[in-house]
Amino acid sequence: MCYAFSRRAFLRRAACPRRAGLRRTSTTTTPASPIRPLARPAAGAGRTLVHVPCNHCGREVTHGVHNVSRLVRCVHCGLVFVSPRPPDELLAAQYDRDYFHCSEPTFGGYEDYEADRAEITRTFRRRMRQLAPFVGAAAPRLLDVGCATGIFLEVARDAGWSGEGLDISEYALARAREKGFAARPGTLADADFSPRSFDVLTLWDVVEHLPDPAGALARAHRLLRPGGTLALSTPDAGSLLARLLGRRWLGFRPIDEHLYFFSRRTLAAMLAAAGFEVRATHAVGKYLTLPRLVERLRFYTRAGAFLLRTADRLVPRLSLYVTSFDTMVVIATRRPD
Ligand SMILES: [Zn+2]
Numbered sequence: 505m506c507y508a509f510s511r512r513a514f515l516r517r518a519a520c521p522r523r524a525g526l527r528r529t530s531t532t533t534t535p536a537s538p539i540r541p542l543a544r545p546a547a548g549a550g551r552t553l554v555h556v557p558c559n560h561c562g563r564e565v566t567h568g569v570h571n572v573s574r575l576v577r578c579v580h581c582g583l584v585f586v587s588p589r590p591p592d593e594l595l596a597a598q599y600d601r602d603y604f605h606c607s608e609p610t611f612g613g614y615e616d617y618e619a620d621r622a623e624i625t626r627t628f629r630r631r632m633r634q635l636a637p638f639v640g641a642a643a644p645r646l647l648d649v650g651c652a653t654g655i656f657l658e659v660a661r662d663a664g665w666s667g668e669g670l671d672i673s674e675y676a677l678a679r680a681r682e683k684g685f686a687a688r689p690g691t692l693a694d695a696d697f698s699p700r701s702f703d704v705l706t707l708w709d710v711v712e713h714l715p716d717p718a719g720a721l722a723r724a725h726r727l728l729r730p731g732g733t734l735a736l737s738t739p740d741a742g743s744l745l746a747r748l749l750g751r752r753w754l755g756f757r758p759i760d761e762h763l764y765f766f767s768r769r770t771l772a773a774m775l776a777a778a779g780f781e782v783r784a785t786h787a788v789g790k791y792l793t794l795p796r797l798v799e800r801l802r803f804y805t806r807a808g809a810f811l812l813r814t815a816d817r818l819v820p821r822l823s824l825y826v827t828s829f830d831t832m833v834v835i836a837t838r839r840p841d
Contacts, residue, residue: 553588559718559764560774570751574759581773584741584765592715598761599673618679621655623791623823628659630825631708631788631833635735636663638783638835644703647727649720650710651687654680665704670695692723700729707736711771712762721778728838734780735835737788742767743830755830771834780836789827797826 557564558578566576569584577584589595644665648656651669653676660667669687671677680687688695693716705724711717724734739755739762740746746753755765766774772782 555588572751572756583770586763624655626791628656638733641703646704647702649707652676654683654685657685692720697727699726704733712738712764725779730840732838737833740830740832741765745828745830775836779839782836784835786833787829788833791823792826794822
């Protein structure tokens, strides 16, 4: 989902004519990629991209991944990440209204987030059914990090949970507040919550967007009560599809929107270092209408997209649960200090 910092990307900006872009200003040791170059400079363009060390082990020795520009793998722990990358303030600037209304979402962002709310709600209800058995409290208190327009908060409210949201997108926060939710601006790093004040903390499609995921998970550990539950979803760069397709994997498109590309192993290692015990890992999909499915499928196969587009004319509002087993949900428990 979108962390309005959770959700982000300059390649999307290049693809979506309504969005601003960044111009690369430094060279990288990794070869050129098929990913579309950034289109036009935005505020801050002209700054040099920043080299970053591995966020998990702190080492700086990496090698390239699948010839995708600026995508590297730590030779010590295997974490895959983007380096060099734009400065943090420019990364955060991409989560405006256009992030939720983007014409080319294969580069990141969403076609029309609220228009797809029925499918997003069904997806979140399914995740709630996976998460609820791990939550002990009768009426748990939830913090949804990257709450976007508050759709998961609605699902949680329907389940009898109390909750509030956190996001960096003022556009998304305004929509969430219209639904009656307490939704604060900011990130896990700067949010002013009391330690141990939540039973559940969710990061749906957020952690891959964060400049410092290890720091964010450590912060999540402090905000959860001992025994509290953390649930997150993220693309699985170690999935069969990602390994088979390599640089053609759709998950490698939103470089700079996504800064980290976890496998089950590297995510479990980062969670363990932050004080969490992984309880379950599931491959998950999402509900999509046929037009949205066509948008994604055409990236891989024009013939398949053509067939689906034909079907779409017959049943335009058909909604399908689609999974290619390359997105994972991880549920973890906070260990004591
Ligand atoms: Zn490392």
